[in-house]
Amino acid sequence: YDVKMDVAAVANAAMPAMVALQGTTTVSGNSSSIFGYGQSYEATTSGTGIVVGKSDTELLLLTNAHVIDGVSNLKCTFVDGESVNCTVKGSKSDKDIAVVAVNLSDIKSSTINQNSDDVTLGQEVVAIGNALGEGQSVTNGIISAMNRSITVNNVTFDGLFMTNAAINSGNSGGALLNADGRVIGINFAKTSEDGVEGMAYSIPVSNVKDLINSLMNRETRTKVADSEASYLGISGVDITSTISQYYKYPQGVQIRSVASGSAAEKAGLGQYDIIVSFDDESISSMSELQNTMQYYKAGETVTIKYYHPEGTQYVLKSVDVTLGKKN
Numbered sequence: 001y002d003v004k005m006d007v008a009a010v011a012n013a014a015m016p017a018m019v020a021l022q023g024t025t026t027v028s029g030n031s032s033s034i035f036g037y038g039q040s041y042e043a044t045t046s047g048t049g050i051v052v053g054k055s056d057t058e059l060l061l062l063t064n065a066h067v068i069d070g071v072s073n074l075k076c077t078f079v080d081g082e083s084v085n086c087t088v089k090g091s092k093s094d095k096d097i098a099v100v101a102v103n104l105s106d107i108k109s110s111t112i113n114q115n116s117d118d119v120t121l122g123q124e125v126v127a128i129g130n131a132l133g134e135g136q137s138v139t140n141g142i143i144s145a146m147n148r149s150i151t152v153n154n155v156t157f158d159g160l161f162m163t164n165a166a167i168n169s170g171n172s173g174g175a176l177l178n179a180d181g182r183v184i185g186i187n188f189a190k191t192s193e194d195g196v197e198g199m200a201y202s203i204p205v206s207n208v209k210d211l212i213n214s215l216m217n218r219e220t221r222t223k224v225a226d227s228e229a230s231y232l233g234i235s236g237v238d239i240t241s242t243i244s245q246y247y248k249y250p251q252g253v254q255i256r257s258v259a260s261g262s263a264a265e266k267a268g269l270g271q272y273d274i275i276v277s278f279d280d281e282s283i284s285s286m287s288e289l290q291n292t293m294q295y296y297k298a299g300e301t302v303t304i305k306y307y308h309p310e311g312t313q314y315v316l317k318s319v320d321v322t323l324g325k326k327n
Helices: 007-017 209-216 241-247 263-267 286-293
Strands: 018-029 039-054 058-063 072-077 083-085 087-092 097-103 124-129 137-152 155-163 175-177 183-190 200-204 234-239 252-258 274-278 301-310 313-322
Touching: 007 018, 007 039, 007 124, 007 137, 007 175, 018 058, 039 124, 039 183, 039 209, 072 097, 083 097, 087 209, 097 209, 124 183, 137 183, 155 183, 234 241, 234 274, 234 286, 252 263, 263 313, 274 286
Parallel strands: none
Antiparallel strands: 018 039, 018 072, 039 058, 058 097, 072 083, 087 097, 124 137, 124 175, 137 155, 155 200, 175 183, 183 200, 234 252, 252 274, 274 301, 301 313
């Protein structure tokens, strides 16, 4: 006979390992001014993180890259209501995975959760997350399908779970748990297809174990002082998902000019190259590149990945760049 899943027991056991993530992001708006100037404002963003480990000095949280990309003043709130500052340790936009670090000295306690590879179609699951930015909440459902794909902003994600557990804004980065209370997936996206309701996607933890371990082992960086600020020496424009889809360009930052004698020029970066990665961090916009560089000192050498136009094709290349000093 079937044994009914005890949702309350699973939720109560797992809740201490869930954190609510909140921060601010700059949103560009349009203005009706005859001069065409745009206006920008600060907006609050929210998401969810999962405690996945700790070192001697840090508690490590797993979340989606889109939850923290371009976000400032990032804070995490634990189930007991304690809120502390946290820092992005590393992220991979093309996998939508990120790891965030919290100093152990800033928090009272920590909880480490585990995961399981044993997933079957139809098994009951529980989703926990910071739905709508209102704090942790619980929904339940089943594994509706496995090994599904979804394309978001021109990037295709494969091997996903599909679940009918309710996933809404703010749930991203939260946990999908099995009947034993083990994390089996990272809640990812609700489908936006017309006529589809009640289906969401989750990234299987088993698919990204190596990436999670890699991000967890990265050096945690803090913003450098203005006197040590780094300089690349480019101006550029964003190749957004819309532009990428229309013109078939890679998504990233397209260089429009390179300053004479700059770090970029010395490394061989040129006009129309499209930067997509900085020190193994995915780059999708100029603001994201500028934000990332705030954590690097002048004189440091980093690897930049970029697409270089060759005829009608863009070819992925990699170059080591020694960052210059910002005037």
